[in-house]
Amino acid sequence: MDFGSARRAVLQLLGTTAPADVPALLHWMRTTRDFDELTRDNRDAVLKNVADDLRCRLPPEAVLGSEQRALQKIRQQPEPTVHVDAFLYDEDVIDSLCEEGKMSRNFCTVCGSHRTAPLGFISHSFSLMELKFIYLHVLPDLSGKLLVDIGSRLGTVLYGVKSSFVLPVLHELILLQVLHADICTQGPLLQSADVIVMNNVFEYFLTEAEQARAWNYIIQNVRKQGSLLVTVPSLQDSLVGLEINVQLSSWVEEIPLDLDVYPERDIDREALEQIHLYKVL
Template identity: 30%
Template sequence: MSDSELISSKSRILDLFAELDDSELNSIEQWICSQSYKKDLEAKKTLIRTDKLLTKTGDAIKKLVPFEAEMSSEKIVPPTVGDQADCTESNTCHVDEFLYDHDQVDTLVKEGKLKRHYCIDCNSRNVKELIYISHSMSRQALQYIFKVLLPSDLEDKQILDVGSRLGAVLYGAYYLSNASSIIGIEMNKEFCEVQEKIIHKFSMDADRIRVIHSDVMERPDIVQQSNVIIINVLDFFVDIPKHKEMWHFFKKHIKKGSYLICNRSMADTLNSLDMFEELMNWLSICIPNQMKNEIFFDVEDCSELYLYTVN
C-alpha cells in the first residue's frame, strides 16, 4: 500500500469514528486491542468469498433464463389477499434479487433497462412508483439465513426449499452450510432443468444437492425427512384454496423440532388466509442461533426473514 493509499484508508476510518460517541469509540478500541477483530475479519472475508461464488452462479443463470427470470410455461397471478394484494400486472415489476442486487438494479435503471415508475393516466408527470417483486432471496438474505438464523452445524441435517425455481436457496445452502442433504422441490420442469445445469456446471456434489420435479404435496416423504424447510412467499403461484391446503399439509408432515424459515411472518400469512387461530400453536418464533454474526449484516435489510420451530 502506497503512502497516499494509507492516508486515504485512515481518512475513511476517521470519517466512521467521527460518527461515534465516546462510549462507542471505547468499545471499538477494546475490540481492536483485544485482537478479537481478527477472527471477525476472517469470517467477513469468508463471506465475501462466498458472495463472489454466488454472484458467479447468478451470472451463469442469467444466460439461461429471460431477464425477468420467469418462464413462459409458468403461471404467475397477483394475489388477492395479504400484504401483496396491491400488486397488479400494470404496477408490478418482477426483478430477481438473487440475479440483480440493489446496485445492479440502480445500474439497470440508469441504462434504461428498468423503470422505477409507471404512468397512471398517460400524462407524463402523473406517475407512481412500480412495486418491485422478487421470487428469489438475495445473496445477503441467504448469508443471513445460514450465518445468523440457523445453527452453525447442520451436518447430518436435510434442508428443503419449497418451490426452488432458480435454485438460489440450494446454492446458498451448499456454499454457506455443511448440511448433508440439500433438496429443492419445483413444479416447473424448465426451472428444474436450469438448476440441474447449474449444479453440473459448478461441479456441485450431486450426492449432497438435488432437485425434484414435483408438487411438494406429492412428496410428504421428503418433507417428513427434512430438518430445515425454507418457504418463499407462495401467493403469486397458488390460489387461496390451494394455499390453505398446503399449510394443512405442512402442519401434518413437518416433524416436530424442525426449523421453518419464511420471508414473511406466519402471523401475516395465516391471518390473510383466515387460518391463524387454527394453526397459531403449531409454530414458535425462534431467536437466531448465531446472533454474534449479526455484526456482518445490515439487520434492517434482513428484517423480513422469520425463523420458527415446529411444536
C-alpha cells in the same frame, strides 16, 4: 506488513489526526465502501457468478410464461409492480440497467409528464444478503441435517449451500436432490426434514383453496420435534384467510431473530424483517 504492524500503523495515523476530525474519520472507516474489494468473501463471488450466468439464460423479469398465476397476481397489485428477482439483480445491476435504459425504478402517473412514482418491486428469490443472513445468523450448524426448500424456483437456497455457507470445508460432499412434484405427495420427505425453507411459496402460484390444501398437508406432516421452519413472510401472514385445521401455537413457536448481528453495513433491514424462524413443538 503483518497484522500487528498494520494495527500499530493505523493507531499511529489516528493519533496524528486532528482531534476535531477523528469522529469524521472513524465514521468514514465504518461506513465507506472503499474497502469492499479487500473484504469481499469468496462465497459472495461464487453466488454472483451463478447470478451472472442465470441472467443470460432467463427473461429479464425472471418469470416464465408458464407462471401465469404469478403474472396475474403481480398485475393485480394496487400499484404498478414488476418482478425483479433479488438473487439475479442486486442494486448495482439494477442501477446499471436503469442507466442503460433497460429498466426503470419509476412509472409515469400522467403519460408524457414529469410526474413519476416509484415502481413496486417484488421478488420470489432470496437476495445474496438474505441468504447470508439465513445461513450465517439464523440457522444452526446443518452438518448431517436434511434441508428441504419448498418451491425452490431458481434454486437460490441450494446455491447458498453449495457456495460453502454451510460446510466451508466439506461442501463438495453435500448431496443435493431436486424434486419436481406436488408437495402434497412428499409426506416422508417432510416428516424427515430438519429444516424447511419457504419463501413466498404458495401465494403467487396457487389459488386460496390450493394454498389451504398445501398448508394443511405440511402442518400434518412436519411434526418432527425441534425441526425448524424458515418462512417469508410470517406463517401468520401466509395463513390469513385460509381454512387451516390447526392453531399455530400448538404446532410451532417463533424464535426471535437478532438483525443487529448481520455484519454488513448496507443491509435492507425491511427485507430481513420479513424472514421468520419457527421451531416445531
